[in-house]
Amino acid sequence: MNGLAEILIMLLMLTNFRLLGSSRLPACISTVAFQAVLLGAITLTTAGWRLSPWVIILTASTLAVKGVLLPALLRKAVRDVGISREIQPFVGFGTSVLLGAVLLSVCFIISRPFLDSAASEQSRMLIPGAMFTIMSGMFIIITRKKALTQVLGYLAMENGIYAFGTSLAVEAPFLVEIGMLLDVFVAVFVMGIVIYRINQEFDHMDTHKLTELRD
């Protein structure tokens, strides 16, 4: 199973590059949903198929919320707002991908001290993968202008944190994980409403224009 887990982790790294390099919001949404599915699969493979009911419930609820519910919510937001592309981010898409490669190497280097504290042999490589997911989520939040893309960056970051948790402990405290899931759900829900309001109020959802507001 070692090879399978590693390929899944590699795929997780690659989804971040897709997120960094794509300008289409629907594609980005599907990528984030795919990340959640990958995380579920990674949790199952790195647990070595020793499944406790908690792991199954946690994986299933994560999949349901992050893989189905939130993407559906965001797709609805895209439809309502009527904007399907991120135009002119602060850092271009090609540059983002190249910077992503730099970030990835940084992640590989800084995760070296953690590698020995990984929960299992299979989840060693998940640590740099999780760090890269967090970093690229953060990068997207910083460099994109549209509120919706920033929400996607936030979700990617959340996925990274979840992956980091699974890499260090096979069974993280159940309540913590469920609590986090609830937080994310509420946050994205609120953000979805906010995006809709911003769009209604100002006819766009560029967040950097909000800085020019005066009373």
Next chain:
Amino acid sequence: MIQSMVHVLLALISAPLLQGVINRVKAFFGGRRGQPLLQPYFDMIRLLRKGAVYGNTTTWIFRISSLAAAAGPAAILALLPLGRVPAMLSFNGDMIVLVYMLAAVRFLMVLGAMDTGSSFEGMGASREVLLAALSEVAFMLCLAALAAAAGSFSLSGVYREMDTFGPVSVMSATVLLILLLSENCRIPVDDPRTHLELTMIHEVMVLDHCGIDLCLIQYGSALKLWVFSALFSGICFPFAGRSLWADLLAGLAGVFATAVVTGVIESTMARIRMKRLPEMLSLASVLALTAFLWEILV
């Protein structure tokens, strides 16, 4: 060792057949019967029977460019392992020799194209060099990742170690497939059958060649296709048989399977816009870099 020689011999004989296979697959997808499998050979024989015509502006550079186009890839065959069958020549760093021999051939081809003084050929040469500059990065990083994974700096060593199905082999197979398509002017990058000079990349560089020169160039591109197919299939279908003869047969099957895959890709994809090609190739570089970092930093 005899198997390595048989491989080189077979490659020299049957490389044009790969293009025939690709054309037949494309014809199948188009609902046609397609040209005979041996059509590339017929074309080359027809060209050989014609005389050569040289423009007034061309010099000896133009003549050696077509010679190099066939001689370079033929020499590379000696460095090329086929699956588990080792190359005729293998030493530490032969992968770098392979990359630079390909680059040298391209350099001479570009010089030959510029030598004609045609503006079209200059344009094609500039495009070719742009793509080459980007794909070389991906190629080098991919070979570096493979070398790090196998712990060996010779291609034969790398392909001998290639038996597990891991993330690095998946990534480098993807990168090599992209490189196969871009280096051999296959469809997402360049259309080998296009008739409009403005859209050509590679074909426009050989507009002024005819007769035996064109035959040599076509033969050289068939050999180059064989080189990349062997590199790709060795990673994609790692097969360890009981004897080297079985490995040789498996390697040949892999090369022709790669031709079928290429044909399928060519029939199901549209060309990527010229402006977006650098993006695709830099993505290949990023993939190769990820594989490389994965290998060395952990």
